[in-house]
Amino acid sequence: MGHQVTVQEIEKFADQFNANPKNQVIARAAQKSGVQAAAYNERVQAELNRVFSTELDTENVTNQRQSGRCWEFATLNILRHNFGKQHHVKNFTFSQSYNFFWDKIERANIFYENILATADQALDSRTVKAYLEDAGADGGQFHMAAALIAKYGVVPSYAMPENANTNNTHAFAKTLGDKLRKDALVLRALKQKGQEDQLAKVREQLLSEVYQMTAIAVGEPPRKFDLEYRDDDKNYHLDKDLTPLEFLHKYMGDVDFDDYVVLTNAPDHEYNKLYALPFEDNVAGSYRIKFLNVPMEYLESASVSQLKDGEAVWFGNEVGAQSDRQQGYLNSDLYQYTDLYGVDLKMSKGDRLRTGAGASTHAMTIVGVDEDQGHIRQWKVENSWGEKNGDKGFFVMNNDWFRDYTYEVVVHKKYLTPDQVALAEGPVTDLPAWDSLA
Numbered sequence: 001m002g003h004q005v006t007v008q009e010i011e012k013f014a015d016q017f018n019a020n021p022k023n024q025v026i027a028r029a030a031q032k033s034g035v036q037a038a039a040y041n042e043r044v045q046a047e048l049n050r051v052f053s054t055e056l057d058t059e060n061v062t063n064q065r066q067s068g069r070c071w072e073f074a075t076l077n078i079l080r081h082n083f084g085k086q087h088h089v090k091n092f093t094f095s096q097s098y099n100f101f102w103d104k105i106e107r108a109n110i111f112y113e114n115i116l117a118t119a120d121q122a123l124d125s126r127t128v129k130a131y132l133e134d135a136g137a138d139g140g141q142f143h144m145a146a147a148l149i150a151k152y153g154v155v156p157s158y159a160m161p162e163n164a165n166t167n168n169t170h171a172f173a174k175t176l177g178d179k180l181r182k183d184a185l186v187l188r189a190l191k192q193k194g195q196e197d198q199l200a201k202v203r204e205q206l207l208s209e210v211y212q213m214t215a216i217a218v219g220e221p222p223r224k225f226d227l228e229y230r231d232d233d234k235n236y237h238l239d240k241d242l243t244p245l246e247f248l249h250k251y252m253g254d255v256d257f258d259d260y261v262v263l264t265n266a267p268d269h270e271y272n273k274l275y276a277l278p279f280e281d282n283v284a285g286s287y288r289i290k291f292l293n294v295p296m297e298y299l300e301s302a303s304v305s306q307l308k309d310g311e312a313v314w315f316g317n318e319v320g321a322q323s324d325r326q327q328g329y330l331n332s333d334l335y336q337y338t339d340l341y342g343v344d345l346k347m348s349k350g351d352r353l354r355t356g357a358g359a360s361t362h363a364m365t366i367v368g369v370d371e372d373q374g375h376i377r378q379w380k381v382e383n384s385w386g387e388k389n390g391d392k393g394f395f396v397m398n399n400d401w402f403r404d405y406t407y408e409v410v411v412h413k414k415y416l417t418p419d420q421v422a423l424a425e426g427p428v429t430d431l432p433a434w435d436s437l438a
Contacts, residue, residue: 026340039340040324044331048396052380054307055368056081060091061393063386066168068138072096072103073384074314074363075145078410079154081312081367083252089231095160098244099148101218103140106148106283108180108210111135112203113284115184119191130279130433132184136177138169140282142314142363142410146257147286152221153244154252159225165217172217179213227251257287261416261424263299264291264408266437267350271295274423279433291437292416292424296403300376302415304369312365312382316408319362322401328390330381330397332404349404353436360407360437364395376402407437 017023030038058081064073076094084090111131118128165172183206190199227239227247242250269275273293280289303313322334338345352358368380379402381395390396413421431437 020342023342026342030340035337035340036335039335039337041331041333041336044329044334044398045327047398048329048331048378050380050391050394050396052368052370052378054304054371055380056307056310056312057085057090058367058382058394060093061382061387062093062096062384063393064096064384065162065386066170067166068169069096069100069140069166070363070384071140071142071316072099072145072148074365075142075149076154077365077382077384078312078314079149079252079255081365082255085310086254087231087237087251088233089229092229093157095155095157097162097166097218098155098160098221099145099152100166101160101214101221102148102152103144103282104176104214104218105207105211106151108176109207110282110284111180112183112187112206114279115187116191116199119188123188127433132181134279134433135180135184136173136175138173141277141280141289141316142260142262142408143257143287143289144280144282146260147281147283149248150257151283151286153246153248155222155225155244155247156227156229159222160219163219172213176210176213176217179209259412259414260410261413261420262291262408262410263302263416264293264437265296265299265349266291266293266353266407267348268353268436269293272419272423274426274428275437276428276430277433277435277438278430279438288428290424290428291408292420294420298416298420299406299409300399300402302411303366303379303409304371304376305415306411307366307369311412312367314363314408314410315366315406316360316363318358318360318405318407319364321358321405323395325385325389328381328383328395330395330401330405332398332400356436358405358436366409367394 026038062073062077064070073096076096076099080092080094081090084092114131115128118125118131121128186202186206187199190202222244224241224243225247227237227242229237231237264275271293275291275293277289277291303315306313319330322332323330324334347355347357349358364384365382366379367382370377370379376399378399379397381397383390383393383395385393387393413424416424
């Protein structure tokens with residue numbers, strides 16, 4: 001039997017705690033207001049002043065509400081900024097519901113593919129369990145959104161607006177996830193019995209049922225729509241009977257997702273290496289989820305260069321760490337938990353990834369940066385949590401937070417070194433579903 005806590009140890013711990021009278025003062029403050037409020041560092045407000053040397057012309061923000069669609073929102077925010085710049089209409093917005101619909105269909109299809117490919121593994125194998133646990137989920141990556149846009153195009157927000165189930169996806173995700181898990185048992189049984197002749201028909205029927213559920217919850221996507229808007233000079237525009245793909249190619253024809261690379265900073269993985277997460281691919285035959293792992297300074301320099309060229313930056317981060325949602329602050333010194341507890345709680349980025357203490361949990365858009373003679377002070381961040389968070393929906397992030405809690409940026413390959421471009425186009429190492437980058 002291992003070590004058991006003794007009465008003598010407890011008495012010793014209590015004596016050590018009470019030997020410092022400051023501990024009682026700190027304890028009263030923490031118990032009265034909560035440890036987060038007691039650890040709050042008011043001094044960060046003086047550092048985060050919301051003035052930026054490079055800033056894109058942005059105004060309104062979007063709101064994902066109670067859903068995990070941040071990756072779609074951030075990607076469509078990049079597109080809408082480009083559309084706004086090209087067509088002089090900065091507050092134009094795209095429909096997230098439209099691409100959300102197609103993600104459910106495509107992700108169910110690739111789920112069936114993965115279930116069939118692993119039918120010879122035990123139901124409780126680590127890989128099969130990962131597929132089953134993720135069934136019906138909302139979360140995603142940049143290239144998942146890119147794959148959907150490339151295949152299905154985009155539509156304005158008014159052509160397929162949000163509804164109760166897209167604003168709060170919990171109930172739909174639960175029922176769809178349970179349906180997919182039930183389907184997995186059916187498909188595995190057919191595969192294991194060698195009934196290949198029935199698989200295609202059964203799979204088509206199951207996918208048809210997914211379409212039916214999604215159409216009921218989200219609504220069927222439009223096949224055509226009229227593009228109608230007034231630009232920032234109040235000029236009226238009307239373009240009738242556009243398909244979503246016609247709209248994409250006609251009005252955003254210069255957007256080529258093949259030109260973009262996801263740079264990641266994961267110190268628990270080997271640098272200068274291209275990784276992939278097959279587990280997160282959502283559209284069969286389209287973009288793979290790939291990351292080029294490089295030191296943090298390359299994420300910084302590429303992001304600054306892209307902003308200076310007038311283009312926003314998609315970035316994946318750990319938004320729940322050292323952040324004040326109401327004020328819109330992202331600062332590594334925001335909560336002084338080590339000082340509050342008198343216990344060293346600091347971990348390196350690599351150690352946080354290795355132990356599961358850190359992970360990329362959210363996607364946002366960088367729309368500004370503040371530099372002083374090449375030194376980065378802070379960044380302007382466009383979130384997708386509506387105007388009631390931060391400064392009308394915009395957050396300010398100091399560069400320490402960017403270094404500590406940013407794991408991915410999406411940048412044009414022209415901002416990479418020649419060696420990095422070659423790596424991004426070269427051999428890839430597949431990672432398992434339970435990897436820290438997942």
